[in-house]
Amino acid sequence: MATQLKNLCEYSSGNIPDISDKKFAVVVSEWNEDVTEALYEGAISTLLKHGAKKENIFRKDVPGSFELSLGAQWTAEIEEIDAVICLGCVIQGETKHFDFICDAVAHGITNVSLKYNKPVIFGVLTPNTQQQALDRAGGKHGNKGDEAAITAIKMLGF
Numbered sequence: 001m002a003t004q005l006k007n008l009c010e011y012s013s014g015n016i017p018d019i020s021d022k023k024f025a026v027v028v029s030e031w032n033e034d035v036t037e038a039l040y041e042g043a044i045s046t047l048l049k050h051g052a053k054k055e056n057i058f059r060k061d062v063p064g065s066f067e068l069s070l071g072a073q074w075t076a077e078i079e080e081i082d083a084v085i086c087l088g089c090v091i092q093g094e095t096k097h098f099d100f101i102c103d104a105v106a107h108g109i110t111n112v113s114l115k116y117n118k119p120v121i122f123g124v125l126t127p128n129t130q131q132q133a134l135d136r137a138g139g140k141h142g143n144k145g146d147e148a149a150i151t152a153i154k155m156l157g158f
């Protein structure tokens, strides 16, 4: 279902496990920081809302979304980390650079998740415009950060 047909903050409240002792790494891209900071706020508020402890949430920043894969690996390899949430925003420009970044980070994050056998969540917006990004970072379509956080939580209850 396309995002415009659902709100990213709406999700079924079933199968929410106890995360009071779970440790989360949140890797945030600095590119489009007005958007990624909003995603981060959404992710943190969702984790805390569902019982995560603030002292168990560890933030690391990377320059751009392309670096999210390595940032995810450096945090996922920490044994105590139970799940990694990657947050980024790649906005289409004039060239194919957008395609290469999006493809690389989607595959990279997937590979880290499978390599370390733990949830590594793709909380990356890939909009055509700045407005589409803002609409999905606390705007009319909700917040992809909320969605990424609840996805991590639900995967810990698998």
Ligand SMILES: Nc1c(NC[C@H](O)[C@H](O)[C@H](O)CO)[nH]c(=O)[nH]c1=O
Binding pocket: 029, 031, 032, 063, 064, 065, 066, 067, 088, 089, 090, 091, 092, 101
């Ligand atoms: N244009 C965007 C980028 N570009 C930077 C890359 O992510 C990367 O840091 C660079 O290619 C060096 O490896 N990053 C975003 O996150 N969003 C963009 O819109």
Ligand SMILES: CC(=O)[C@@H](O)COP(=O)(O)O
Binding pocket: 090, 091, 092, 093, 094, 095, 096, 097, 098, 101
């Ligand atoms: C997604 C990007 O890297 C983008 O900002 C690059 O813009 P352009 O394709 O116009 O160089």
